Amino acid sequence: MSALEVCAVVLALIYVLLAIQQLRACWIAAIASAALYILIFWQVQLYLEAALQIFYIAMSVYGWAAWRPNEAQSVAAIRTWPLSYHGAACFAVLMASMALGSLMDSLTDAASPYVDAATTVSALLATWMVAQRLLENWLYWIAIDLASVGLYLSRDLTLTAGLFAAYVVLAGLGYRTWRRQWCQQSA
Numbered sequence: 681m682s683a684l685e686v687c688a689v690v691l692a693l694i695y696v697l698l699a700i701q702q703l704r705a706c707w708i709a710a711i712a713s714a715a716l717y718i719l720i721f722w723q724v725q726l727y728l729e730a731a732l733q734i735f736y737i738a739m740s741v742y743g744w745a746a747w748r749p750n751e752a753q754s755v756a757a758i759r760t761w762p763l764s765y766h767g768a769a770c771f772a773v774l775m776a777s778m779a780l781g782s783l784m785d786s787l788t789d790a791a792s793p794y795v796d797a798a799t800t801v802s803a804l805l806a807t808w809m810v811a812q813r814l815l816e817n818w819l820y821w822i823a824i825d826l827a828s829v830g831l832y833l834s835r836d837l838t839l840t841a842g843l844f845a846a847y848v849v850l851a852g853l854g855y856r857t858w859r860r861q862w863c864q865q866s867a
Contacts, residue, residue: 688716689843696847699810700854702861707744711737724835725791728784728800735804743811758862760815769805776801795831799824815862818855822848 691713698706714736721730747756761769780801781794790796802824809817825847832841 682720684716685720685837685839688713688720689839691716692843693846693850696850696854700850700857702747702813702858704744704747704749707740707747710740710743714740720837720840724837725789726796726831726835727788727790728780728793728796729831732800732803736807739807739811746811756813757865758813758815758858760862766816773798773801773805791835792831795827799828799831802827813858815855815858818851818858821851821854825851 691709695706695709695713698709714733718730718733721727721733749756777794777798777800781797784790784793784797802820806817806820806824809820825844828844829841829848832838832844
């Protein structure tokens, strides 16, 4: 556990807590945390996780812009996807994860290339879903975070594994909070 990891974890927790409350400042904390995690994941040979942080930074910039309140409402509406969209998304994630995992396995010394690929590809989708204010993003994050706990423990990132265990709980809270708001706006 390093001071760099401690800072990244604190900023990541701030991001999620602010995202649950749909506060636009969450994206600033996300950028700072992701920047630190690029270094951390590169050091432990989780190259796709490091690359994912670059995507997180880009999506955070997008999220910052997308979450700008308009004149009609202070917070944009939460939306949901039909089940068929989730089926298609899960199939696409599975195929992309297998292809990317195979590529990483054959071309790099990446640790756990298939798990790294699956959590990375899934997180790409889930991050986009957060920026789009799709309610189900929190359910995707629960699955991603559970898988990530094992991945990070395998690389001795104990504090980061603890963060992702906390994310599971926070994602449940996020889902409940956003669902309540979705029900209110739908009524």
